[in-house]
Amino acid sequence: MAxxxxxxxxxxxxxxxxxxxxxxxxxxxxxxxxQYFLNHFNSSIHFTSPQILYSSFLIILSLTLFIMSKPRTxxxxxxxLYKPPKSFRVSFAGFVDHTRITLTxxxxxxxxxxxxxxxxxLGEETCVPPALQYIPPCPDMxxxxxxxxLVIFSCMDTLFHKTGMxxxxxxxxxxxxxxxxxxxxxxxxVINKYKMRSNIxxxxxSGMGCSAxxxxxxxxxxxxxxxxxxxxxxxxxxxxxxxxxxxxERAMLLPNCLFRMGGAxxxxxNKRKYIRNAKYxxxxxxxxxxxxxxxxxxxxxxxxxxxxxxxxxxxxxxxAVAGExxxxxxxxxxxxxLPITExxxxxxxxIRNKISNSKGNKPYVPDxxxxxxxFCIHAGGRAVIDELKKSxxxxxxxxxxxxxxxHRFGNTSSSSLWYELSYIEAKGRMKKGDRVWQxxxxxxxxxxxxxxxxxxxxxxxxxGPWADCIDKYPVCIPEIVKV
Numbered sequence: 001m002a003x004x005x006x007x008x009x010x011x012x013x014x015x016x017x018x019x020x021x022x023x024x025x026x027x028x029x030x031x032x033x034x035q036y037f038l039n040h041f042n043s044s045i046h047f048t049s050p051q052i053l054y055s056s057f058l059i060i061l062s063l064t065l066f067i068m069s070k071p072r073t074x075x076x077x078x079x080x081l082y083k084p085p086k087s088f089r090v091s092f093a094g095f096v097d098h099t100r101i102t103l104t105x106x107x108x109x110x111x112x113x114x115x116x117x118x119x120x121x122l123g124e125e126t127c128v129p130p131a132l133q134y135i136p137p138c139p140d141m142x143x144x145x146x147x148x149x150l151v152i153f154s155c156m157d158t159l160f161h162k163t164g165m166x167x168x169x170x171x172x173x174x175x176x177x178x179x180x181x182x183x184x185x186x187x188x189x190v191i192n193k194y195k196m197r198s199n200i201x202x203x204x205x206s207g208m209g210c211s212a213x214x215x216x217x218x219x220x221x222x223x224x225x226x227x228x229x230x231x232x233x234x235x236x237x238x239x240x241x242x243x244x245x246x247x248x249e250r251a252m253l254l255p256n257c258l259f260r261m262g263g264a265x266x267x268x269x270n271k272r273k274y275i276r277n278a279k280y281x282x283x284x285x286x287x288x289x290x291x292x293x294x295x296x297x298x299x300x301x302x303x304x305x306x307x308x309x310x311x312x313x314x315x316x317x318x319x320a321v322a323g324e325x326x327x328x329x330x331x332x333x334x335x336x337x338l339p340i341t342e343x344x345x346x347x348x349x350x351i352r353n354k355i356s357n358s359k360g361n362k363p364y365v366p367d368x369x370x371x372x373x374x375f376c377i378h379a380g381g382r383a384v385i386d387e388l389k390k391s392x393x394x395x396x397x398x399x400x401x402x403x404x405x406x407h408r409f410g411n412t413s414s415s416s417l418w419y420e421l422s423y424i425e426a427k428g429r430m431k432k433g434d435r436v437w438q439x440x441x442x443x444x445x446x447x448x449x450x451x452x453x454x455x456x457x458x459x460x461x462x463x464g465p466w467a468d469c470i471d472k473y474p475v476c477i478p479e480i481v482k483v
Contacts, residue, residue, distance in 0.1 A: 008083040063263050065368035067276045072228065072270040073220045075278035075454065079418055080158035082237070083465040086126035088358045091124050092481065094133075095257075101135055116257045118480050119406060121382035121403060125261040125469075126410035132242045144180055145189075147261075151237050152186065155192060156316070163267055167194035172223050175415055176205040176212035178443075179302065179312075180239035190235070196463035201227075207298060209442025210378055212236065213414035214450050217268070218285045230346045231271070237263035238413035245311030252311035258381055262419065263411025278303035280452040284336045285376070288329040288447045294320045300443035319387055325447035326391060326439075333449050334366055336436075342366040353418070368392055372451075373434040375399065376420040379406035388439065404473045409465070414440065419465065423473070426466035430458040 064459050096114055099463035103110040127316040152175075160167065173196070175187045185204040190196070203219060204214055220232040239261060245252045255432075269278070291294035299315040315321075335343060349364035368375075375398045385406070389399045401420040405412075411418050417438045424430055434454040441447055461467065 008150070008251055020116055034428055047313055053067075069145045071173075072225055073222055073275075074282040075269050075455070076280040076282065077269050077272040077274055077278045078159065078162050078166065079264055079266040079279075080155045080162060081259070081422055081423075081465045082154050082259045082413070088127035088129065088133075088261060089125055090128050090133065090260075098133065098135065099256075101450065102137065102246075103248065103444075107400025109248045109253060112250050113155040113253055113257055114255060118398070118482065119259060119382065120163065121406045121477055122258070122410050122478075123407040125408055125473070128260060132244050137244050137246065139242045139244050139246070140229065141182070144239055145182065147175075147241045148182075148186060148189070148239050149193075149236075149262065150273040151239070151263040152190060152235055152265075155235065155237075155263050156233075158189065159233070159265040159267060165267065167196050168410050169231055170196055170200060170233050171227065171230040172220060173200055173202045173235075174205065174216045174220055174232065175203070175235040175237075176208060177239055178212060178238050178413070179243045180241075181206035186235075189251045198288075207443075209444060209446065210238075210380060210411075210413045210416070210441030211444075211446045211448045213264070213417060213442035213445075214285065214438060214440045214448040215287065216414075217266070217282070217450055218287060218448075221267050221282060221285060224268065225320050229231060230269065232268040232375060234266045234268065235263070236266070238420070239417070243310075243312070245309060247307055247309035247311060249305045249311075249313075251315070252305060252309075253267065254314050255312045258411040260412055262409055262415045263417035264415040266418065276456065278455050279458060280436070281455050283453050284449070284451040286329060286333040286336070286449045288325055290321065290325050290328070290445045290447075294324070296445040299445055319383060321445050322384065322441050322447070323387065325441065325445055326388070329439075329447040329449055330366075330368075330392075332450070337371040337437075337451060338366050338368070339370050342370060365391070365393055368437070369394070369398070371435065372399070372437045373431075374421075374424050374436045375403040376417045376424075376436060376438040378439060379403075379409075379416040380411055380441060382406065384441065400474050403477060407475065407477055408469065408473070409449065414442075422461075423466055423470075424465055425458045426461055426464065426470040427473075428460040430454050432457045439443065 028196065096116060099113050099332065100112050115352045127144070129147045131138045131140060132149070173190060174185050177186055183203070187202040187204045191200060191202060205216060208215055213234070216236060218236045220234050224230055224232055238259065240261065245256055288388050295317050301313050302310065303313045304310045334346070342382045346364050346366055375394060377385055377399060379385065379402050385402045387392070401423040404423055405416055405419040410418060417440060421436065432454055434450045436454070438450040438452070439447070
C-alpha cells in the first residue's frame with residue numbers, strides 16, 4: 001500500500017489524467033467566429049466614470065495583494081566554515097594508541113573501535129579538540145565553552161570578513177548545536193561577542209541531531225517571509241568536548257570514532273540587492289519527521305550506561321529507519337523537482353501495482369539525476385553514503401563530495417553539508433543555474449531536504465577549508481584501511 005503522503009503528493013497528477021477526456025470534448029465543440037463576440041461585446045458594454053474608477057481601484061488592489069502574498073525569495077549570500085589547526089589532528093595511529101590506553105581493561109571494546117575506524121572512510125587529517133586528546137580525556141565545562149568559542153567565532157569572523165557585513169546589520173540569529181546547550185545560550189555568547197542589536201531575533205536549537213542545520217535554514221526562511229529587507233545568520237556546529245563517551249558499550253562507542261570538529265556560518269537574506277550577487281537562492285525545503293514511530297524515535301538517543309557514563313547510543317535499526325525516512329521525504333520532494341516524465345512514470349507504476357495487486361514488486365525509483373546537477377548527502381558515515389547512492393541510483397561522481405568531506409573532516413554533524421558544498425565549489429564545478437540537493441538525517445528520526453539553485457557561476461575560491469588540499473582530491477578510499 002502506498003504511503004499516505006505519496007498519495008497526496010501525486011493527487012494533482014491523477015487529476016491531470018482525469019482532465020484529458022474533458023479537454024477533448026471541449027476542443028470538439030464548435031465555437032462561433034471571433035468577430036461575433038467582438039460585435040456583441042462592443043454593442044452591449046457602456047462604462048460610466050464611477051465604474052471606470054471603481055474597476056481601476058479593484059485592479060490595483062488585486063495586483064497589490066498578489067505582490068504582497070508572493071513568497072519572498074531567500075538568498076544564500078555566502079557562508080564560512082571552520083578549519084581546525086593541524087595541532088588538533090588525530091591520526092589513525094594516534095587514535096588507536098589513545099583508545100588502547102583509555103580502554104586498557106576492555107580489549108574487546110578497543111578492537112571493536114579499531115575495526116570501525118578501518119572501515120569508516122575517515123582519513124588521517126580529521127581533528128578533535130585538545131580535551132579529548134588528553135589521557136584520560138577531560139570532558140570539562142570550561143574546555144567545552146572554549147571549543148565553542150573557537151569554532152563559532154572563527155566561522156563568524158570569516159563570514160563578516162567575506163561579506164563586509166557589520167554585526168549590527170544582523171536581524172536574525174539562529175544557532176543549532178544538539179548536545180551542548182549551556183546557560184547563557186550559545187546565541188547569547190555570539191551576541192555578547194559581537195555586540196549585536198538588542199532587538200535581534202535569536203534562536204538556540206538543541207537536541208535535533210545532524211539534520212538540525214536544514215531545520216535552522218527552514219526557520220530562517222519562515223522568519224524572513226514576515227520581515228522584509230532582513231539578514232539572517234545560521235550557525236551549525238557540534239561541540240564534542242562534553243560528549244565523549246568514557247564507557248565500554250559498543251553501541252555508544254561508535255560516535256567516538258566518527259564525530260570530528262566542524263562548524264559553519266551561513267548568511268541568508270531577502271534583500272533585493274542580493275538578487276544578482278548572492279551565491280544561491282532557496283527553491284524548496286522539505287522536512288520529514290518519523291518520531292511517531294517508536295523504532296524511529298529510539299534509534300539515536302543520548303543515554304547513560306550501567307556505570308553512569310553518558311553517550312549517544314545508535315540502534316541496529318538505524319539504517320532501516322533512515323531508509324524509510326528517505327522514502328517518505330523523496331515522495332514529498334519528488335513532485336516539486338522531478339520532470340513531468342519521471343512523475344508520470346511513477347504514477348504509472350503506482351496504478352499498475354494497484355490494479356495487479358502485486359505488493360512484492362520493487363518500487364520505481366525516479367531518476368533524480370535529471371533534477372539535480374549536484375548532491376550533498378550528510379556525511380554521517382560510509383554506510384550512509386553507500387545506502388543513499390544505491391537507493392537513489394547515483395554514480396560515484398555524485399557522491400564524491402560526501403565521501404571526500406567524510407575523509408578529510410569526518411562526521412561534522414549538521415555542518416557536514418556545507419563542507420560538501422564547499423568541495424564542489426573548490427573543484428570549480430558550480431555553474432549558474434545548477435541545482436543542488438542537500439539531504440540531512442538526524443535523531444528523532446528526521447530526514448530533511450533543501451534544494452538550492454546557483455544564482456551565479458561560482459569562482460574557484462582561493463581560501464577556505466579545501467584551499468590547501470583540493471588538488472589531492474578525490475582520493476581512493478579502500479574498503480579496509482590497515483592500521
